Amino acid sequence: MNFVIRWLGRTADADTNDKVSAESRPPLDPKWDSLYAHRQLGWLALKRIGFRAKRFLKRLRSPRRLIATSLVLLFFSFYVMNGIFILSTRAATDPLHLRLWLSGGMVLYMMYHVVKCAWSTARVDLELSDAETFWLGNSPLCRSSLAVYHVGNLLLPAALKTMMLSILLARDVRYPSLLVIGIFTSLVLLEMLRLTLGRMVSGMSHKQRGWFRLITTCTAFALTIQLLSCVHSSTPSGSPMWLYVINSLQGLGEVASTPMIQFLSTPWIAAAHLTVTESLQPLTALQLLAALGMFPLSLMLLVKTDYWTLRQEQKREVSRLSDGQYETRESQSQSYSGLQINRLRSAIEYCTPESARDTLNLIYRQAISVRHYRFKIAISLLLPTMLCLSPLFMGRLTEQWFYVVSGIALCTILLAPPALRIDFRRDLKRMMLLRSLPVGPFSMVIGQLTLPIVITWAFQLITLTIAASVIHPGWDQLILWTGMLFAFAVVTFTSENALFLAYPHHQQNEGIAMMLRTKLTFIGKGTVIAIFLCLLVLWATLCRNLLPEPYASAFYVSGSITATWLAAILGLAAATLCWRRFDIAIDTPPE
Amino acid sequence: MIEVNGLRKLYDSYLAVDSISFSIGAGQICGLIGPNGAGKTTTMRCISGLISATSGSLKVAECCVQSNLKTLKTRLAYVPDDPPLFDDLSVGEHMEFIGRLYRVPDHHKKAINLLRQFELLDKYNAGATTLSRGMRQKLAVCCAYLYSPSVILLDEPLTGLDPPAIRTLLESVRVRAAAGATIVISSHLLAMIAPICTHLLVMQNGRSQYFGDTETLRTQFPDAETLEDAYFAATQNTATQNTATQLTAPQPNATVLPQPDDQNSGAATSHGVPEAIS
Numbered sequence: 001m002n003f004v005i006r007w008l009g010r011t012a013d014a015d016t017n018d019k020v021s022a023e024s025r026p027p028l029d030p031k032w033d034s035l036y037a038h039r040q041l042g043w044l045a046l047k048r049i050g051f052r053a054k055r056f057l058k059r060l061r062s063p064r065r066l067i068a069t070s071l072v073l074l075f076f077s078f079y080v081m082n083g084i085f086i087l088s089t090r091a092a093t094d095p096l097h098l099r100l101w102l103s104g105g106m107v108l109y110m111m112y113h114v115v116k117c118a119w120s121t122a123r124v125d126l127e128l129s130d131a132e133t134f135w136l137g138n139s140p141l142c143r144s145s146l147a148v149y150h151v152g153n154l155l156l157p158a159a160l161k162t163m164m165l166s167i168l169l170a171r172d173v174r175y176p177s178l179l180v181i182g183i184f185t186s187l188v189l190l191e192m193l194r195l196t197l198g199r200m201v202s203g204m205s206h207k208q209r210g211w212f213r214l215i216t217t218c219t220a221f222a223l224t225i226q227l228l229s230c231v232h233s234s235t236p237s238g239s240p241m242w243l244y245v246i247n248s249l250q251g252l253g254e255v256a257s258t259p260m261i262q263f264l265s266t267p268w269i270a271a272a273h274l275t276v277t278e279s280l281q282p283l284t285a286l287q288l289l290a291a292l293g294m295f296p297l298s299l300m301l302l303v304k305t306d307y308w309t310l311r312q313e314q315k316r317e318v319s320r321l322s323d324g325q326y327e328t329r330e331s332q333s334q335s336y337s338g339l340q341i342n343r344l345r346s347a348i349e350y351c352t353p354e355s356a357r358d359t360l361n362l363i364y365r366q367a368i369s370v371r372h373y374r375f376k377i378a379i380s381l382l383l384p385t386m387l388c389l390s391p392l393f394m395g396r397l398t399e400q401w402f403y404v405v406s407g408i409a410l411c412t413i414l415l416a417p418p419a420l421r422i423d424f425r426r427d428l429k430r431m432m433l434l435r436s437l438p439v440g441p442f443s444m445v446i447g448q449l450t451l452p453i454v455i456t457w458a459f460q461l462i463t464l465t466i467a468a469s470v471i472h473p474g475w476d477q478l479i480l481w482t483g484m485l486f487a488f489a490v491v492t493f494t495s496e497n498a499l500f501l502a503y504p505h506h507q508q509n510e511g512i513a514m515m516l517r518t519k520l521t522f523i524g525k526g527t528v529i530a531i532f533l534c535l536l537v538l539w540a541t542l543c544r545n546l547l548p549e550p551y552a553s554a555f556y557v558s559g560s561i562t563a564t565w566l567a568a569i570l571g572l573a574a575a576t577l578c579w580r581r582f583d584i585a586i587d588t589p590p591e
Numbered sequence: 592m593i594e595v596n597g598l599r600k601l602y603d604s605y606l607a608v609d610s611i612s613f614s615i616g617a618g619q620i621c622g623l624i625g626p627n628g629a630g631k632t633t634t635m636r637c638i639s640g641l642i643s644a645t646s647g648s649l650k651v652a653e654c655c656v657q658s659n660l661k662t663l664k665t666r667l668a669y670v671p672d673d674p675p676l677f678d679d680l681s682v683g684e685h686m687e688f689i690g691r692l693y694r695v696p697d698h699h700k701k702a703i704n705l706l707r708q709f710e711l712l713d714k715y716n717a718g719a720t721t722l723s724r725g726m727r728q729k730l731a732v733c734c735a736y737l738y739s740p741s742v743i744l745l746d747e748p749l750t751g752l753d754p755p756a757i758r759t760l761l762e763s764v765r766v767r768a769a770a771g772a773t774i775v776i777s778s779h780l781l782a783m784i785a786p787i788c789t790h791l792l793v794m795q796n797g798r799s800q801y802f803g804d805t806e807t808l809r810t811q812f813p814d815a816e817t818l819e820d821a822y823f824a825a826t827q828n829t830a831t832q833n834t835a836t837q838l839t840a841p842q843p844n845a846t847v848l849p850q851p852d853d854q855n856s857g858a859a860t861s862h863g864v865p866e867a868i869s
Binding site: 036037040043044047048051052055129130131132133134135137138139140141142310314317318320321325326327328 | 599601604605606609639641643645646661662664665669671674675676677678679680684688689691692693694718796797
């Protein structure tokens with residue numbers, strides 16, 4: 001890397017001497033910068049990567065992060081060993097299917113991003129950090145160079161993802177090098193199109209966005225119906241739930257292989273063909289060129305879209321100004337409802353005991369955020385509810401309750417934390433402020449975590465009530481699972497926040513650290529669920545064998561609930577300890 | 592020079608700047624003052640081209656902001672309040688990046704001189720995260736000075752600086768203006784910037800309450816003993832209402848006045864200040 005940096009530096013200095021002649025030449029296209037500017041951006045990117053790599057290695061050696069380092073090394077060892085010794089012995093996948101899944105899978109993933117973009121209210125501006133926006137946005141660079149710079153930053157995370165996927169798929173292809181190129185180009189293209197789409201949505205008017213939402217949601221709905229019909233036709237009625245899960249994965253592959261999805265996957269077709277190449281032919285070279293050619297094409301599309309968005313935003317601004325659709329400082333101050341806010345605050349303070357006021361004020365602050373994001377939260381919990389209730393339509397009554405409860409537990413541990421980030425995780429930039437508040441560690445944790453936990457409880461209770469009204473599992477089952485799942489929600493959020501406070505990261509972070517973190521967290525959560533189920537079965541067996549029947553059930557229910565609530569209290573203590581231990585100077589990661 | 596005519600800026604549905612017009616010549620220092628939320632930063636960002644104006648015409652350093660933005664950015668420096676730095680670059684690397692990007696000849700030597708002037712040289716290899724608020728501010732100013740821009744916009748540059756650094760910064764502003772640079776300096780510390788300002792632009796609620804030279808502001812409010820008192824008088828509603836017509840009307844002294852340093856401005860290049868001071 002040092003050699004590359006030196007090379008960039010040398011040519012930059014040489015170019016400085018040619019400044020006059022270079023500037024006297026008219027630019028071919030005013031939207032694109034010279035190679036010189038891109039070399040400087042390359043220099044910046046390499047310097048930053050170098051710093052991050054050093055920091056990563058330093059962190060790996062830090063005693064403070066010993067557990068995380070050990071887990072990372074263990075994970076990598078297992079992953080690679082699994083790829084070499086276990087996955088390499090399995091039967092190879094049919095190349096045709098693999099090709100269709102690769103290209104179609106990218107479209108399905110893109111569809112997810114399309115719907116997400118359509119409903120997102122955030123304005124996407126090339127996803128630059130504050131420093132990049134200031135230093136690069138303020139410098140004599142075209143917007144296209146900022147886009148190129150951002151895309152350049154995406155290459156390393158894409159390379160890491162490629163490495164992981166290549167280990168999985170190496171058995172299925174003849175040329176691993178082409179597999180790596182195919183996957184890498186596909187992933188980078190996906191990221192660039194996602195960025196382009198986000199930028200395009202930012203440029204849409206209110207009406208255009210409404211239509212876009214309608215069309216994309218209907219398309220996503222149609223795809224879901226198609227998937228469900230695939231699963232329904234391939235699974236005999238009354239089959240066990242696990243068969244539905246396996247067939248739904250196959251159904252996804254079938255949907256990805258359909259002609260319409262394959263038509264939409266045109267940008268990825270060449271890369272997919274390249275991946276499953278069976279013999280090197282002149283066509284392979286063409287496929288390679290086509291796959292690589294997608295980079296400049298998608299980059300130009302991104303730049304064009306960016307300019308279109310800027311123009312649209314400017315047009316709408318001018319239009320609003322000319323139509324008088326705006327507020328001034330005076331009109332804003334007239335609409336201020338100070339009296340209402342003061343009354344609400346007084347009412348809250350009146351109803352709360354002195355000792356709990358700190359916590360309640362923090363909850364009040366969280367409630368304002370919940371009110372702001374209420375639709376997003378409702379939608380992100382509506383889908384898990386429907387997913388958890390889907391076993392009710394499968395027919396086998398004996399397993400339905402088990403699958404509903406399992407679904408709720410899975411959604412609680414896997415989907416609720418990313419959907420409800422209204423806790424410490426969103427406050428990394430405000431840690432100084434939180435630290436300066438005259439609130440004790442325990443009160444702080446309670447104040448930060450109460451609302452996400454309560455919202456998860458609401459999701460659990462609604463789902464359990466609907467399922468219970470259909471299945472009628474009995475009061476003991478309802479009490480048992482309600483009590484345990486409530487505690488499980490507390491365990492989930494306290495451990496998630498404890499982990500975050502021990503190893504904090506910025507929300508927009510990417511790269512190897514984040515990828516490993518996500519995978520390790522996923523494995524960790526899976527392990528927790530497995531241990532939890534084993535302990536439950538063990539406890540049920542013990543109760544049944546050691547106690548007479550009337551007492552066995554009562555002991556089983558009360559013991560299970562007590563144990564999970566003890567785990568919840570431990571989680572709360574861990575989160576409190578981590579918040580107390582959190583050091584702003586050491587633990588706040590650079591952006 | 593900066594020529595702003597009828598600048599208006601709309602954020603979503605909020606009019607942040609409303610019909611601002613002023614003109615500042617080479618070698619002049621304009622103090623941009625006003626209460627919080629008056630539209631000072633928005634005005635500066637529009638002038639720098641960092642955000643686009645909704646309406647109005649802006650000509651800065653002989654470039655039209657709307658159509659010749661790239662050239663403008665080589666001639667203009669904007670230093671925001673609490674500038675965000677690259678967390679993964681050191682002080683020296685920030686300077687080096689700016690030197691490369693703006694093609695500054697002999698940028699390393701100039702960077703060393705500037706860092707020495709602002710007492711940051713011992714932090715050359717220090718990471719940006721280790722810098723205090725004032726040091727970040729000084730580094731941003733050093734980066735801005737490195738390529739000798741002909742227009743410099745400083746947004747609250749004194750915040751976080753220690754007294755010697757304030758003195759150094761104000762002196763450097765005076766020197767650069769004397770060499771022909773046009774400087775806009777926004778600050779709430781009116782007493783500190785008043786001695787170096789040749790002009791004042793007083794803003795309130797997105798509108799210009801006063802633009803002209805500092806002496807005329809005093810004469811507008813004869814009861815005011817200091818410039819600060821005159822500012823308060825200009826921004827108070829009652830005073831504003833009483834004098835609105837008087838203040839917004841074209842004034843003989845509200846245009847560019849000949850400055851004592853005007854003879855020096857001839858030494859400046861058309862797009863930048865002489866190399867000697869950079």
